[in-house]
Amino acid sequence: MSFSNYYDLECLSSDLRTMMEKANLLGREGFAARAFAHDRDASFPTQNYDDLRAHGFLKLVVPKEFGGYGFTVGEYATVAAEIGKYCGATALTFNMHTSAMLWSNFMFDMPDLTEEERTAFARMRERQFRRVVEEGAIYSQPISEGGQNWTSKPIQTNCRKVDGGYLINGFKKFASLAGNCDYYCIVCTEHFAGIEPRHEDTMIFAVPKDAPGLTVVGDWDPIGMRGTVSRDLILKDIFVTDEDLMMPRGVFSKTLPNWPHMMALLSPTYMGVSQAAYDYTVAYLRGEAEGKGIDRRIYPTKRIAVGRMYQKLMEMRSLWHRAMMEAKAYPSKAEVMRLYAAQYAVMEGVQEMTALAIRTCGGQSMLKSLPLERLYRDSRCGALMLPYTSEIMEDYLSVLTLYDMDEIDNVGTDTESARTSLWRGGHGSSKALR
Numbered sequence: 456m457s458f459s460n461y462y463d464l465e466c467l468s469s470d471l472r473t474m475m476e477k478a479n480l481l482g483r484e485g486f487a488a489r490a491f492a493h494d495r496d497a498s499f500p501t502q503n504y505d506d507l508r509a510h511g512f513l514k515l516v517v518p519k520e521f522g523g524y525g526f527t528v529g530e531y532a533t534v535a536a537e538i539g540k541y542c543g544a545t546a547l548t549f550n551m552h553t554s555a556m557l558w559s560n561f562m563f564d565m566p567d568l569t570e571e572e573r574t575a576f577a578r579m580r581e582r583q584f585r586r587v588v589e590e591g592a593i594y595s596q597p598i599s600e601g602g603q604n605w606t607s608k609p610i611q612t613n614c615r616k617v618d619g620g621y622l623i624n625g626f627k628k629f630a631s632l633a634g635n636c637d638y639y640c641i642v643c644t645e646h647f648a649g650i651e652p653r654h655e656d657t658m659i660f661a662v663p664k665d666a667p668g669l670t671v672v673g674d675w676d677p678i679g680m681r682g683t684v685s686r687d688l689i690l691k692d693i694f695v696t697d698e699d700l701m702m703p704r705g706v707f708s709k710t711l712p713n714w715p716h717m718m719a720l721l722s723p724t725y726m727g728v729s730q731a732a733y734d735y736t737v738a739y740l741r742g743e744a745e746g747k748g749i750d751r752r753i754y755p756t757k758r759i760a761v762g763r764m765y766q767k768l769m770e771m772r773s774l775w776h777r778a779m780m781e782a783k784a785y786p787s788k789a790e791v792m793r794l795y796a797a798q799y800a801v802m803e804g805v806q807e808m809t810a811l812a813i814r815t816c817g818g819q820s821m822l823k824s825l826p827l828e829r830l831y832r833d834s835r836c837g838a839l840m841l842p843y844t845s846e847i848m849e850d851y852l853s854v855l856t857l858y859d860m861d862e863i864d865n866v867g868t869d870t871e872s873a874r875t876s877l878w879r880g881g882h883g884s885s886k887a888l889r
């Protein structure tokens with residue numbers, strides 16, 4: 456379905472519409488056809504990235520002064536959801552790259568940076584932007600380490616000061632784009648003798664793909680999002696310098712509490728997968744899906760099911776698009792609650808959409824030769840992605856609806872709290888990320 460059927464085009468800038476049209480063109484002509492093989496082989500969609508690079512997508516959110524398009528978070532999300540209609544793995548990995556650029560773009564504007572930090576940050580981000588604009592570099596963002604919510608405790612991967620720089624040691628789990636990016640954004644905590652690791656010592660370095668000491672390991676044979684090639688990384692005495700820093704110390708860990716929308720950007724992929732499930736169902740019932748030329752609209756049960764799918768999809772998109780478009784630093788409580796609700800609606804809704812699509816299209820739609828089967832498996836991966844898993848969204852919404860802000864710190868949890876990354880507005884204590 457053309458995006459003109461679900462967006463008011465007058466509300467989208469002409470640059471945005473152009474990139475959405477390009478995304479659909481590349482998707483129809485390339486990504487969709489290649490998705491089957493990348494899913495089957497769990498291989499990385501390199502050709503899709505060549506297309507994205509050639510058409511300017513890698514610099515979508517790089518500020519205009521550095522040669523990018525300067526898209527906002529909402530504009531980026533809108534484009535990414537169009538890519539997700541054709542290949543979920545491409546959209547998901549594209550988010551890893553784009554998020555790295557978003558952090559460099561928007562965290563630079565945070566008013567609480569000191570002048571010294573801002574001067575250093577200006578140099579750091581220019582270096583990354585130039586690599587993307589001039590060399591077409593691709594970034595990944597392996598943060599997860601497996602075993603705990605990475606916002607609850609300081610990141611375990613560590614760096615220690617040595618002559619002329621730092622040595623990084625650690626492990627990263629689920630490193631999408633492993634072996635297929637130019638730079639890994641390695642988030643780690645600087646360790647000091649005799650001091651417990653602290654969130655404020657979080658560092659983020661751009662580590663080149665062939666840095667000595669970096670190894671990609673492990674199998675990658677998951678249920679869905681197979682083309683993301685999210686293998687593990689072992690980091691052993693990797694030498695980096697201040698020049699490799701992407702942000703000043705501690706700034707990364709302020710993203711979640713101050714710019715919460717920037718951590719909800721896996722949702723565009725799943726919005727796209729939902730749309731694809733709906734689009735395929737409509738084409739299938741009309742007898743227009745490839746090789747399936749039977750008109751099945753005659754069955755009232757099918758018509759009712761597709762009506763239900765449309766209703767669900769519109770509910771999801773309305774909430775999600777509004778939440779994305781109002782993304783900003785220091786949002787209001789209403790905006791943050793809308794964001795959490797939108798994240799939940801998309802990550803849960805996508806599973807409902809793909810299941811309904813299979814039920815409605817029937818037995819043949821489960822064949823691996825058709826896209827629904829892949830969309831169904833891909834849709835299972837969204838709700839479990841930290842830091843905003845569906846369970847964590849339920850928890851955050853439960854406390855934000857029932858308690859005043861200054862009561863939240865006293866609401867217990869059974870185990871180590873995942874609430875470190877909960878937005879607190881002006882009510883944050885000095886604990887952890889806040």
Ligand SMILES: Cc1cc2nc3c(=O)[nH]c(=O)nc-3n(C[C@H](O)[C@H](O)[C@H](O)COP(=O)(O)OP(=O)(O)OC[C@H]3O[C@@H](n4cnc5c(N)ncnc54)[C@H](O)[C@@H]3O)c2cc1C
Pocket residue numbers: 551596597598599600601602603604607628629630631632679680683685836839840841842844846870871872873874
């Ligand atoms: C296809 C795919 C691609 C991915 N790509 C990337 C990537 O590029 N970069 C990246 O950083 N990560 C990536 N991830 C990882 C993802 O974001 C999650 O971190 C990961 O799926 C969580 O894995 P886990 O269930 O083993 O979590 P664990 O860390 O083992 O946690 C176990 C479970 O406990 C929950 N949990 C943990 N702590 C708490 C707590 N304090 N309170 C309540 N619940 C808690 C978690 O939500 C999770 O459900 C990817 C994952 C997938 C599936």
